Amino acid sequence: MSTKTKEKGNISIHTENIFPIIKKFLYSDHEIFLRELVSNAVDASQKIKRLSSLGEYAGELGDLKIDVSFDEKKKTITVSDNGIGMTADDIKKYINQIAFSGATEFVEKYKDKEDAQQIIGHFGLGFYSAFMVSDKVEINSLSYVEGSEPAKWVCDGSTEFEISKGKRKNRGTDIILHINEDSKEFLDKQRIQGILDKYCKFLPVEIRFGEKDESVEDGKDKEGKTKWKTVKKDNIINNPIPLWTKAPSELKDEDYLAFYKELYPFSEDPLFWIHLNVDYPFNLTGILYFPKIKNDFEIQKNKIQLYSRQVFITDEVKDVVPEFLMLLHGVIDSPDIPLNVSRSFLQADGNVKKINSYITKKVADKLSELFKNDRKAFEDKWSDIGLFVKYGMLSEEKFNDKAKDFVLLQNTEDKFFTIEEYKELIKTNQEDKDKKLVMLYATEPAKQDTFISSAKNRAYDVLKLDGQLDSHFINHLEQKVEGVSLKRVDADTVDKLIDKDEKVESVLSEDEKTALKELFDKAINDKNNTVSVESLPSDEMPVIVTMPEFMRRMKDMAKTGGGGGMFMMGGDMPDQYNVAINANHNLIAKILKADNDEAKEQLARQAYDLALLSQNLLSGAKLTNFIKRSVELSAE
Ligand code: ADP
Numbered sequence: 001m002s003t004k005t006k007e008k009g010n011i012s013i014h015t016e017n018i019f020p021i022i023k024k025f026l027y028s029d030h031e032i033f034l035r036e037l038v039s040n041a042v043d044a045s046q047k048i049k050r051l052s053s054l055g056e057y058a059g060e061l062g063d064l065k066i067d068v069s070f071d072e073k074k075k076t077i078t079v080s081d082n083g084i085g086m087t088a089d090d091i092k093k094y095i096n097q098i099a100f101s102g103a104t105e106f107v108e109k110y111k112d113k114e115d116a117q118q119i120i121g122h123f124g125l126g127f128y129s130a131f132m133v134s135d136k137v138e139i140n141s142l143s144y145v146e147g148s149e150p151a152k153w154v155c156d157g158s159t160e161f162e163i164s165k166g167k168r169k170n171r172g173t174d175i176i177l178h179i180n181e182d183s184k185e186f187l188d189k190q191r192i193q194g195i196l197d198k199y200c201k202f203l204p205v206e207i208r209f210g211e212k213d214e215s216v217e218d219g220k221d222k223e224g225k226t227k228w229k230t231v232k233k234d235n236i237i238n239n240p241i242p243l244w245t246k247a248p249s250e251l252k253d254e255d256y257l258a259f260y261k262e263l264y265p266f267s268e269d270p271l272f273w274i275h276l277n278v279d280y281p282f283n284l285t286g287i288l289y290f291p292k293i294k295n296d297f298e299i300q301k302n303k304i305q306l307y308s309r310q311v312f313i314t315d316e317v318k319d320v321v322p323e324f325l326m327l328l329h330g331v332i333d334s335p336d337i338p339l340n341v342s343r344s345f346l347q348a349d350g351n352v353k354k355i356n357s358y359i360t361k362k363v364a365d366k367l368s369e370l371f372k373n374d375r376k377a378f379e380d381k382w383s384d385i386g387l388f389v390k391y392g393m394l395s396e397e398k399f400n401d402k403a404k405d406f407v408l409l410q411n412t413e414d415k416f417f418t419i420e421e422y423k424e425l426i427k428t429n430q431e432d433k434d435k436k437l438v439m440l441y442a443t444e445p446a447k448q449d450t451f452i453s454s455a456k457n458r459a460y461d462v463l464k465l466d467g468q469l470d471s472h473f474i475n476h477l478e479q480k481v482e483g484v485s486l487k488r489v490d491a492d493t494v495d496k497l498i499d500k501d502e503k504v505e506s507v508l509s510e511d512e513k514t515a516l517k518e519l520f521d522k523a524i525n526d527k528n529n530t531v532s533v534e535s536l537p538s539d540e541m542p543v544i545v546t547m548p549e550f551m552r553r554m555k556d557m558a559k560t561g562g563g564g565g566m567f568m569m570g571g572d573m574p575d576q577y578n579v580a581i582n583a584n585h586n587l588i589a590k591i592l593k594a595d596n597d598e599a600k601e602q603l604a605r606q607a608y609d610l611a612l613l614s615q616n617l618l619s620g621a622k623l624t625n626f627i628k629r630s631v632e633l634s635a636e
């Protein structure tokens, strides 16, 4: 071929249908053209490196580097590499003949936008994504093969191309995009930098984009002080050897913490991390960090980044890692995750399933190791990891199997127990008549204090279950731990909370009891309450207001939208309480002996209001009346 002759030709026939498809379906994601071109440059660089190490390329390897640049006036973006390069024949083979029979059909099938960008990579259409933003694309290349002629290829996005002798002197390839009118936004430093940061930050070959100012020492002044000057330095946008590609044995805590900052610049330090590294039966590397989990679940999610051979793919890892692990941060890199197909396929994919259970196992093992090696540190971190562990137990059976041995229960004295340890603690004193262990818990210790101290008087232990997921966790414990039931500490009077079938004798006659019930029914005057006279120890409160455990759970469930069926009405149910009158209390005896009906009713109401007060149930006019009455009674 002489310099003058140009060869014209047609890009293989199928492409006629492809350009409109590329343009149409990728509309929302034009920016990925840069990812594709830089990835190709990386591939070309790695190929020459490999050939060299195999002894199939004897030339100088040089400093393998990729250059991204743009020219606002000429409206071009250029991606250059010194990789293997292409001869004219290579270009014809790899660029012109886009061999994908049936691709149109495929694209039609998966044309949701989500999937579209993945099709591009899959069909080796990466290069053609350049036409999403260009009127014309040029290739200038010189192959590594000795004696090759430089080649130049130009195409305007139609199926016609021109190929001629090029001018490139050094091995490698320039891809020059002549940016179209609609895509001028890409001729902007910030924009390009942004795209490179997003997709290319950890690509394995150095990528240079423009220059940056850097201060360097410039000798000393007369007083001996160091002088500084500003020089232009290459702006390398990537870290070619990210931490997850290194051997864990070479790394220190500082390295992991620094990498976390690199990923999430303004975040608090993570609690700990796991370095993933597996090559069979699938290939996966990565680092997962445990952040301090704050209350807002949703904000925490979407922080894991998914890479394929160091190319950023997405931070929506919903289908790749189990739901509860989305609370973790970090990176996963796997060439074995199929990124080219639809979501439903992904969920069914065998590799994805294996990856899922591998990560789950690793996370459980890490937690278990921390628990075993440093119980104290584990307890100290519990407020940050407890939510995560419980979430995992509730949502993943396999995780639950391991976590049941290290999940911690915290009591109202802030002591920590494993489930087994706790069963051991309460086994003598908190077994009911049916041989069930009753775990007592408080959801708001400050508000439930009266009940907690009643329980403690009986040497019962009370757990603190005040977390976001604890209402679900309580049900979970009852289902999974045999012979155990849980009761909120204010679910019943203390004698019935753990029903041991012990009878306290009543000091009142049956007639007195009937009179007492009538009196209180009248004084309370609330049809939602069930009043009963009980024989309780004399040091318990005179009146005790409780809401039965099943009722409260039903209401809780209705509140969180769960339940269904029989729980549907839960939301509209009025609050129903049990009111127990302590037949053995001095105040009750005093009420029965009061001078007249009016005085009796006033005292009954007072005793009832005190019970409400201890449950934080007194407010508004009822509270005002109580205070007035208290003043009157004190003045008497
Ligand atoms: P893929 O990268 O999936 O193979 P592309 O459409 O991105 O598909 O690229 C098609 C082919 O063109 C590549 O496989 C490679 O052979 C060739 N190619 C593209 N860019 C370069 C480059 N910068 N240097 C050398 N070869 C390249």
Ligand code: MG
Pocket (backbone or CB within 6 Å): 036, 039, 040, 124, 126, 127
């Ligand atoms: Mg490619």
